Amino acid sequence: MAGPAAAHEDPPTISQAFAGPRPGEAIGIDLLNYQPKPGVHLVAESPVFAHPIRMDDPAAKVDGLGVKAPIPMSAEPGSYPLVIKARGKVVARDTIRVRPPERPSVEVDDGRARRPGTRVNLFFDDLYPGENGDSFTARSPAFASPVRLTRGKDSWNNTRVFSALNVPLPFTLHDGTYAIWVTDGDGRRKARTRLEVRSARPGDDDYLGNAEGPAFFGKTGSPLRAQDKGFTAAAGTTMYVKWQDASPDPGEEERLTATSPAFQAPARLASDVIKGHEMDPPLFWGPARIKPGLKPGRYPVTVVSHRGRVTKNSYLTVTQGSAHDDGGLPTAVWAGASAGTLALGATAAVLLVRRRRRAPLS
Template sequence: MRAGWQRMVAVGVCGGVLSCGGLARPAAADQDPPTISQAFAGPRPGEAIGIDLLNYERRPGVRLVAESPVFAAPIRMDGPAGDTDGEGVKARIPAWVKPGFYPLVVRARGRVVARDTIEVKPPKRPSIDVDEDGAGRPGTKVNLFFDDLYPGETGDFFTAHSPAFASPVRLAHDERSWNNTRTFNALNVRLPHTLKDGTYAVWVTDAHGRRKAVSRLEVRSARPGDEDYVGKAEGPAFFGEADHLLNARAKGFTIAPGTTMYVRWQDAHPDPGEEERMTATSPAFQGPAKLSFDLLKGREGDDPIFWGPARVRPDLEPGSYPVTVVSHRGRVKKTSYLTVTQGSPRHADDGGPPAAVWAGAATGAVALGAAAAVLLIRRRRGTSPS
């Protein structure tokens, strides 16, 4: 088992509750008797379990002790040891213990208040696991778990190797492991997005290069019929200012040479890793525009959004220029066109009123102001003394 990745298993077997002279309250007809729960039940030699006593009213000064032939010594459950943090008082199973079933009792002032059984499972050779199902898509991140709990195993330097990895991966000791002191892992190991479909060996070596464990990783790209095969891509669309993303449009966008504009792309199911490598290309741009994945932009329910700035070349002739985004490992390729105009306006046209409208409005405002001035002069003349 891997600590931190398995669920705690609570096993309670009700034992006979003795008359303990006030140590434990007798169980009422509608009250459960004291029982023992085990976290991480079914340990292997060398692991630990958590023991807790349920349905029992603990009292100051009452000594609680768990005893079993499987323990190297009795386990105190009262006082500071009784602070279980939800996993129970830690009880280690020595590495020399043989597999089998062992009795467990909890005593209060020497008298048994609950009984249970500990099942010790056989040890297993060191093993390496890749996630839970040992499968992944190109470009995904996988997690590696190395279990080295076996009698006689030592060392703390281990490396995972595979043709599916860009380079060997160092496995770190999992210090958070509660029940297994020989757990090592590596999280978020990226599989190259160019990785071909197939079955890849994964193996672990120690500091001396000796192979300790072997496993396999299945890699399979999305195929026709899979929800994420081509996603549901929309774009590329364009907008002129960073805060006008919702005004982006794929048609009718105009821009002046030497201006910075923005490109938006949306996809319901991006390929794994595309959030780090999505770009838009165009002969109108000074270089590829990196489109960053943005979880905050957009409206509720929108498909995932990628967007980023693009600098338009200052030497462009007026005309229509293609902008292309390629995704899903080449399975999706979409092109929109932007119009490059003459002149050098301050920013691109991103959906606001056309310049002619603003010019007309300005002319109207000037005319209205002149008319108001004439009217005011006339009114003053009409009221002045003759």
């Protein structure tokens, strides 16, 4: 067994992950600054545990947090001593503080106001004596339909958490406070909360944003080299439209398009999420097919954003059509000119295939 710590060394210390548990939850226990000799087993003991816990039990290990120590549902709130022993000798002490039980509750993300058209995450916690249901549904006038809640598979410290992620709020939702309630499989209401919905207003960053574009690039270009002036494309070919906005309207990544009398159909501008992770303003781009046989000339391309509050135009020049255009993706996407362009490779491919099916080459 390891000897006592020297005067200049840190003493053995117990760490608790998810400290302050409620009855029925679990904490993670680890012992720091102590290395037992081979064959010496460490055991955690506390009056609140149903039984002593082996610190080297592989079935109880939780990654980086020591071992799982369940707190019985029958535990009374209060403070309980915790010791870790090696061959019956105490090597470290701590205290487990058990909080009172809490009635079932539902939360929406961090509780802040949300914009119409965004998505929210719901979390329902029914860790409470006597609660044992496994089918729950969230309802609200703010939702287009009832939302099924599913049990979290990765939550080892609280197995009574049910959630629904990325629940859409309708784009047309009016400002206001909306009730959200959770019912069980028999329709009984188990918990209730409120969601505040608030559209952007003058002075908010996302009211008008800070947009650049639309800009254009061809098959040999990339979003990073797009140009908003002097761009030329042949009738019947595919080009690409780029839009960038430091403060896009929430939910805009699912509905942003570029339109033009030169396009066969509106160009869906998909969000390049990887490029956004590089700390640049959020970037959107997508393919647009020029109408075959279109009369040469100068045509406007329009992007309307921020719920119609922002409209920007750029112009492209259309020349006589080429004999053949195989569509495809910009060369930079295949070459990996940037992480951002790679992010949209699959999306752009799907969009191109759809457009080519709707509009055969001339």
